[in-house]
Amino acid sequence: MSQILTTDGLPLEESLKKVEQKNKFRAFLLVAPLLLFLIIAYVWPILNLLTRSVDNRLISELLPETATALSSWEGNDLPSEDIYKIFYLDLNEAHKQKLSGKVSTRLNYAKNGFKSLINKTRRKLKNFEDENYKEQFIDINKKWGDIEYWQAMKVAMPKYTIDKYLGSVDLEKNFKGEIIQKPEKRRIHRTLWLRTLYVALGVTICCLLLAYPIAHLLSTIPLRYSNLLLICVLLPFWTSLLVRTSSWMILLQQQGVLNDFLVYLNIVQDEARLELMYNMTGTFVAMTQILLPFMVLPLYSVMKTIPPSLMRAGSSLGGTPFHAFRKIYFPLTYPGIGAGSLLVFILAIGYYITPALVGGASGTLISNRIAYHMKETLDWSMASAMGAMLLVSVLILYWLYNKILGIDNIKLG
Amino acid sequence: MLFGSHLLINKQNGGLMKKMLITALVSVFFAPFATAEVNVVSWGGAYTESQKLGYGDPFTAKTGIKLNWIDYSGGLSEVRAQSEAGNITYDIVDLYAKDTITGCDEGLLVEFDFDKDFPAAPDGTPASEDFFAPMPSDCAVGNILYSWNYAYNPNAFPGADSMPSTIGDFFDTEKFPGKRSIYTGAMSNLEIALVADGVSTKGVYDVLENQTGAVDRAIAKFEALCNDPSGGCIFWSAGAQPPEFLVSGEVVMSTGWNGRFFNAIVGEGSTIEQVWDGQVLDYEYFGLVTGGPNPEEAMEALKYFTGTEGLAGSAKYIAYAPFRISSLDIIAANEPWYKDGKTEMLPQMPTAPDNTKNYILMNPEYWADNEVEIGEVWEAWKASL
Numbered sequence: 001m002s003q004i005l006t007t008d009g010l011p012l013e014e015s016l017k018k019v020e021q022k023n024k025f026r027a028f029l030l031v032a033p034l035l036l037f038l039i040i041a042y043v044w045p046i047l048n049l050l051t052r053s054v055d056n057r058l059i060s061e062l063l064p065e066t067a068t069a070l071s072s073w074e075g076n077d078l079p080s081e082d083i084y085k086i087f088y089l090d091l092n093e094a095h096k097q098k099l100s101g102k103v104s105t106r107l108n109y110a111k112n113g114f115k116s117l118i119n120k121t122r123r124k125l126k127n128f129e130d131e132n133y134k135e136q137f138i139d140i141n142k143k144w145g146d147i148e149y150w151q152a153m154k155v156a157m158p159k160y161t162i163d164k165y166l167g168s169v170d171l172e173k174n175f176k177g178e179i180i181q182k183p184e185k186r187r188i189h190r191t192l193w194l195r196t197l198y199v200a201l202g203v204t205i206c207c208l209l210l211a212y213p214i215a216h217l218l219s220t221i222p223l224r225y226s227n228l229l230l231i232c233v234l235l236p237f238w239t240s241l242l243v244r245t246s247s248w249m250i251l252l253q254q255q256g257v258l259n260d261f262l263v264y265l266n267i268v269q270d271e272a273r274l275e276l277m278y279n280m281t282g283t284f285v286a287m288t289q290i291l292l293p294f295m296v297l298p299l300y301s302v303m304k305t306i307p308p309s310l311m312r313a314g315s316s317l318g319g320t321p322f323h324a325f326r327k328i329y330f331p332l333t334y335p336g337i338g339a340g341s342l343l344v345f346i347l348a349i350g351y352y353i354t355p356a357l358v359g360g361a362s363g364t365l366i367s368n369r370i371a372y373h374m375k376e377t378l379d380w381s382m383a384s385a386m387g388a389m390l391l392v393s394v395l396i397l398y399w400l401y402n403k404i405l406g407i408d409n410i411k412l413g
Numbered sequence: 414m415l416f417g418s419h420l421l422i423n424k425q426n427g428g429l430m431k432k433m434l435i436t437a438l439v440s441v442f443f444a445p446f447a448t449a450e451v452n453v454v455s456w457g458g459a460y461t462e463s464q465k466l467g468y469g470d471p472f473t474a475k476t477g478i479k480l481n482w483i484d485y486s487g488g489l490s491e492v493r494a495q496s497e498a499g500n501i502t503y504d505i506v507d508l509y510a511k512d513t514i515t516g517c518d519e520g521l522l523v524e525f526d527f528d529k530d531f532p533a534a535p536d537g538t539p540a541s542e543d544f545f546a547p548m549p550s551d552c553a554v555g556n557i558l559y560s561w562n563y564a565y566n567p568n569a570f571p572g573a574d575s576m577p578s579t580i581g582d583f584f585d586t587e588k589f590p591g592k593r594s595i596y597t598g599a600m601s602n603l604e605i606a607l608v609a610d611g612v613s614t615k616g617v618y619d620v621l622e623n624q625t626g627a628v629d630r631a632i633a634k635f636e637a638l639c640n641d642p643s644g645g646c647i648f649w650s651a652g653a654q655p656p657e658f659l660v661s662g663e664v665v666m667s668t669g670w671n672g673r674f675f676n677a678i679v680g681e682g683s684t685i686e687q688v689w690d691g692q693v694l695d696y697e698y699f700g701l702v703t704g705g706p707n708p709e710e711a712m713e714a715l716k717y718f719t720g721t722e723g724l725a726g727s728a729k730y731i732a733y734a735p736f737r738i739s740s741l742d743i744i745a746a747n748e749p750w751y752k753d754g755k756t757e758m759l760p761q762m763p764t765a766p767d768n769t770k771n772y773i774l775m776n777p778e779y780w781a782d783n784e785v786e787i788g789e790v791w792e793a794w795k796a797s798l
Contacts, residue, residue: 040796112528112786119518134424185629186786195796249523253591278647317581338485360647369792376598377785378515 016299039108045392053384056161059106060327062099063090067157075151075175084144092109098364109350109379151175164385169193189369189386196366197393199283200348200354206288207295207344208337215299220308232302237293245354248286252277252358278360286354291347295340300338338405346394366390430657445694453715454491455507457484458653459676459731464507464718466752467727472717478710483505486651488512492521492702503702504711505718510777511784512700513553520629522700523708525770530554530712532720534739543721543737545764546696549777553698554719555736555776557727560671560763560764560772562692564655565589569665573759580691580771583666584609584634591665593638597648599628600780601693601792604773606631608691618776625664628787632794648795659685671763675732679756690770695775696736725750732761 004012060067064085071114073079094100104118121140129134130231137144154175155163166172170187171179200389218226236244251257261274272372276282307327323391352367359365373383453469455461461482469480483503485491489512495501508516516522516664525531531540531554541547546556565577577589581607596602604617608628612620621627639646647664649655655669656677671692677683698717706713717723724735725743729752735741743758744750750758759765763772 006610098520099601101520102708105518108782109785112783114782115518116782119514182789186789188789188796192794193794248773249731259414356650361798364796372788372792375490377484377788378489378493379517379785 006134013256036328036382038242048142049384049391050388052381053164053388054160055381056156057159058102058161060159061096063087066090066153070150070154070157073150074155075147075154078134078145078147079150082135088128088133088137091122092120092125092128093295106152106380107156109377109382111149114149114152116151117141118173127195131199148294159200162382165244165389168386168389169384181192189366192366193367196349198322198347199280199287199363200351202284203287203291203348204295204341204345205408206284207292208341211290211295211340212294212333212337215296215303218296218300219303219306233293233296236289241290241353245286245357248282248289249277249358250287277358278363279323280359280363282358282360283363283365287348287351290354291344294343294347298339298343301376302333302339306332315382330346338401342401345397348396350390381388415477419489424591446583448495449710450481451504451707451711452502453482453714454482454483454485454503454504455509456487456652458651459673459680460652460670460733463672463727463730463733466716466730468723471726474713475717476713478714480714481776484535489516489521490517492516493519496521496702496704499794501702502706504705504707504717506702508553508687508698508700510549510553510698510775511781513548513700514550514777516700516782517552519551521703523703524551525554525701526555527551530716532716534721534737536739543739545736545738548698552700552701552713556699556719557733558694558696558723558738558762558764560689560692560768561596561605561668561775562671562674562687562689562763563605563666564659564674564687565666566659566662566664566685568684569662576686576753577666577688578690580605581609583668583691584638586638586641589665590643592645592647592663593619594647594649594655594664594667594669595635596668596720597650599787601695601775602791603628603631603787604636604693604775605668605691608773611635611776613639614691614771614773617773618779621779628790632790636798646798656683657690659683671761672731673791675712675761679751679753681759689763690771692763692768693773693774694763694769694773696777697733717790728758728762732758732763734762734764738783754790 006015008015016085017355021268066083069083069086070079075208085335091100091103094103100118100122100344104115104122118230119413121137124140134144144151148320151174155173155398164172166179166184168189170182205347214229218233221229249256253259254273254275258276259263259268262268263270263273276285281380302368303325310328310332311321314328315321319327351365352371355363355365356368356371367390370383370386370390373379373386420710433561453464455464457753461484463482465482467521468613469482472478473480485506487509488509490501492501492506495503506522517524527541527548528539529760532544532554533539545558546555563583564582565578567576568587570576573588577583577585582589583593603621604668607620607627610613621631635646638644647658647667649658649667652670655667656673658664658667660677671687674685674687678687682730701708701711701715701716714721719736721737721743727733728735728740728744729750735744744758748757748759749755751761760767764766
């Protein structure tokens, strides 16, 4: 078979490929800004988050010799004089570089009390004599003679650790490396994870129940009415989240509009006003209203494509309206239900500001705890670990959804 | 308007007007580069207002350095995020003592050479002696003393023979039924619960540090209050909330910051009353952010803010005590000091003799140490409510 050549003597196939490549490159250039944006604004932060949650190098860099010494220490009895001396040299070095403060904050995450312990100790480092380090440490503060602090230090030393992940499900590692439960009264996270899941699911279901009839109405009435209605759905969507949450606070509080109205109607007694806020009820009501448009819109876009003749056909073939709805209309709206539910659920699971404002004590979610670690304790590794777990739980959900319903079945509008 | 000035330039003494216009334009374009602006971060509301009027505006009038007041809700996360991103926009931050400790440890705040950096009192007393108490860290300069006390709405107890007057009354739902509002964190709450449970105000931190189960004991006190059908709790997080809750009738008693209560009572004429028994007296500080955009101007501002007159100035607008002893002398000599010209300020301060008959002095070191673990216990308890 003879090859077809172009005028410049190259085989046609190669020549075509060249042209094609040029085009491909141009096309790539067009999407490159978006790709770059995605990498900078999405991939990189997530990778950063994941590394931060396991990265514990700082402490072993600040106390390098102590890290080595403690790794071979059994942890059953107080460390030997040698380890005290090594620790002194490390701490003194860190102090000279003005980094002993960082040692104190890091160790304080491992065991509370380290902060003032290190800070009190470092002021006296210059007075140390070159013998009996153990005694001198314990003289400064008797906590240096408490084995628990040394055990905590040993646990805190590895360069990479999953401790923060353990912490976010109320587990911890002891000095032997065994994973154990945290003391019962300090177990907070499991409750919050379950509650977050419960609220996200509940809000999704509430949204679906409320949005389905609205979307149906929108898709069946004449265009000029449906446009008006659609604006009613979208209007709150365009209002600031904070404003809407605050409005709910005005409506729901005990001396608020809703309670006043109920008292006026004599439905509730003035002394027994309903508690609609600072609890789970408040979180549910406000979140459902705020997330409702995310359910209405995908449902609406799917329902609009369903020809009304299908239901009529169902009825003419002898189905009751309910039967026709169940067998024909409802299955056709699955893509909209799927898309809406997934959207609402994913948004709800990471919701922060609304539960923080109207949730009170019993309505706060895991995201509020993440904010707490970001803002109050500055333990960003912990916050990262919890964020990563939130991300993974959404991914699992996505995977499950794909397994059961098929992701190509989704229609966002 | 522009058209009008154009006409003026052409028809009247055009030369001068033109010059003036050009000067004006040039100064508009170059003003931001010529004079530095200092970003000051504080807690917002009536408090920031007092800082702005008390020493912010006078400082700008004196030096021409513009100040931007930014609101925040506490903590060092923004400072740390800015520092990690290498784009620091904050110059001065108004901080809790425990945050000045952490900020100093993490290298986020500038260390001061106290007596060199801050001016002496008018009578020559060095700054370190003019301030009420030693600083909790080298990165802190004192600003105010404030109180975590509580207030009640007298209309809520129409039938009672006496009004709440002790910290114990805050927990007494039999005598004073109704919902309470307490701070969302454990700080200050554990202290008042222990005192209400019989611990002496001076011994609170000793009990917290050395007695096992002290935290549980304090929490049990709140648990009884919050689960009581004639009690109940809601939690506040912003300083403006407590007076709001009280005035709206949402709660009958609430802990809070005394300056905010004062503002509601004297400034806005609300009918709420403060109780000083068992108050937690706390300090508030300024910190200078390491690597802030305008360190020199910021330091100038800080010197002015925390000077004798600066601190006395802010007390004109809110009932927080100035950190300098010499500022109190100015106020005492010029009573009534409040901006309305008729309210005496000294008796309203958390440091006034009548208000400090039985008070707890906040121990920031205890909280810098134990915040995380107590935070877990506290949140776990809240979640179980």
